[in-house]
Amino acid sequence: MSAAELDLDQLSPSERTALDTYTSVTGQDLPEAIPLLRRSQWNVQIAIAKFFDGEGSDPVEEAREAMQSPPPRPARRTQNLMSDDFVAQLSPVARSADPAPRVDTQPEDQPVYRPPLILALLFTPFNLVYRLLCSSFRLFGTLFPFLPRLFNATANPALQGARRNTTGRRSLGPKDTAARFIREFEEEYGSPSVPFLENGYNMALEKAHRDLKFLLVVLISPEHDETSGWVQDTLLAPEVVEFINDPQNNLLVWGGNVRDSEAYQVANSLRCTKFPFVALTVHTPNVSSTAMSVVSRIAGTTAPSEFVNRLRTAISTNQEPLERIRATRAEQQASRSLREEQDSAYERSLAIDRERARQRREAEAARQREEQEAAERQAAEEKREHDIAQWKLWRAQSISAEPGTDVKDAVRVSVRLPSGERIMRRFAPEADIEEIYAVVECYEVLQDEARPTDVVEPENFKHTYGFSLVSPMPRTVYGVAEGGSIRDKIGRGGNLLVEPIEEDDEEVS
Structure with missing residues (x-):
């Protein structure tokens, strides 16, 4: 399929909703889901039926044929409940193989046509007459049961299909119809202890197939006198309710009122002969991997014990294939869980x-970074020492010579080094105090008479003295940054001490 055909932007909102609903139920991929929905006219129920049952014939046409003409049965067997039950007793296997049909229902998003107010007012009298006639025919049908059968056998098929719309009930979607049935059931019989599914018949079939459970289809007709008594005495009997709600029986219950379109179609598809009617459907893997079959039918009024016994018999007969499928699914799920855990x-x-590799990379990067920083620090320290040595050589060249004895106002200074050695030197009175610092700093260089005399000052280097000259008594610090001549600072002579400047003292200063 081309990319253009899979462009979801070309789909309308209703088509996108139908696609989401279909894929959530079937799990089919979009390249196969979209063509199937298009062939089904975007009807989700028909598409789901085609997916699970195959695309042999069109489900729409089958549903219409089922509504228009009931399946042929010899000797008017549809009108004889005793004959139907007798055949069911003689050949239960053949009866249990009947497929559970799906029906063509109104889509959830199908708009309901509402005529304009003026037309509604104009046709109100005709509508009242029509409803009155329908009620009259319904009354005659109740009084004379053979009339509806005669009408169904002789009337035009189109009129038979139109019978669904003569009840006067508003047509709703499957889910809303199920909710209305439950609400009416509660109003009529109180809060139901039977857990009816609040969705359409087709969705109930899919849920039963997916969860490997039995689906109990309950169809009632309020027009039958036996309906109310059967519901109260049989369906809501304690032993029936307990049987239905027992988790070991794996029962799902769907109910419908045949006055609704969907329930009417279900009744025709299940070959309902008498109301109230109950059908038990289940997935039958021996027929097909996706087939749902009717395994039991209960028509008319029955005692609670008989009702439970017939359901229990049908469930026990078809329980073994489901257990095998459950075991297979459990094994697949266990394998899937094991693979997921692995x-x-x-x-x-x-x-x-x-994470370990990342930590190793980070540790290696940190080690390389530390080695690089250490190498840079070592290189910077070596350059600094080289620059200091070069500066000392350069500064020693510019230190003035010691004045002779003929200079009467020369300043005589005695400097004691940290090593205990003492420097005795005469300075010119106008010399700056920095001259004494330079002599102390370059003392070792000055002792070497073979030092070079053509050294230049190192580039991009600013020398800082790492000591201070201090007069002991009274204690006076002669800072090099303060400047001034030696005569003004010290006088005609003095004794000085060299005090190293610690790094902490430099940071504080």
Whole structure:
């Protein structure tokens, strides 16, 4: 399929909703789901039926044929409940193989036509007459049961299909119809202890097929006198309610009122002969991997014990294939869970390995960074020492010579080094105090008579003295940054001490 055909932007909102509903039920991929929905005129129920039952014939036409003409049965067997039950007793296997049909229902998003107010007012008298005639015919049908059968046998098929719209009930979607049935059931018989499904018949079939459960289809007709008594005495009997609600029986219950279109179609498809009517459907893997079959039919009034016994018999007969499928699914689920756990453990192990690799990379990067920083610090320290040595050589060249004895106002300074050695030197009175610092800093260089004399000052280097000259008594610090001549600072002579400047003192200063 081309990309243009899969462009979801070309679909209308209703088509997108139908596509989401269909894929959520079937799990089919979009390239196969969209053509199937198009062939089904975007009817979700028909598309689901085609997916599970195959695309032999059109379900729409089959549903219409089922409504228009009941399946042929010899000797008017549809009108004889005793004959129907007798055949069911003689050949239960053949009866249990009947497929559970799906019906063509109104889509959820189908708009309901509402005539304009003026037309509604104009046709109100005709509508009242029509409803009155329908009620009259319904009354005659109740008084004379053979009339509806005669009418169904002789009337035009189109009129038979139109019978569904003569009840005067508003046509709703499957889910809303189920909700209305439950609400009316509660109003008539109180809060139901039977858990009816609040969705359409087709969706109930899909749920029963997906969950491997039995689906109990309950069809009632309020027009029958036996309906109310059967509901109160049989369906709501304690033993029936207990049987239905027993989790071991795996029962789902769907109910419908034949006055509604969907329930009427279900009644025709299930070959309902008498109301109230109950059919038990279940997935039959021996027929097809997706088939749902009717395994029991209960028509008319029955005692609660007989009702429960017939359901229990049908369930026990068809329980073994479901147990095999459940076991297979459980095994598949266990295998799937094991694979997921293995994949999860592999992912966790892979994540741990990735984390360890990341930590190793970070540690290696940190080590390389530290080595690089140490190398840079060492190189900077070596350059600094080289620059200091070069500066000392350069500064020693510019230190003035010691004045002779003929200079009467020369300043005589005695400097004691941290090593205990003492420097005795005469300075010119106008010399700056920095001259004494330079002599102390370059003392070792000045002792070397073979030092070079053509050294230049190092580039991009600013020398800082790492000591201070201090007069002991009274204690006076002669800072190099303060400047001033030696005569003004010290006088005609003095004794000085060299005090190293610690790094902490430099940071504080």
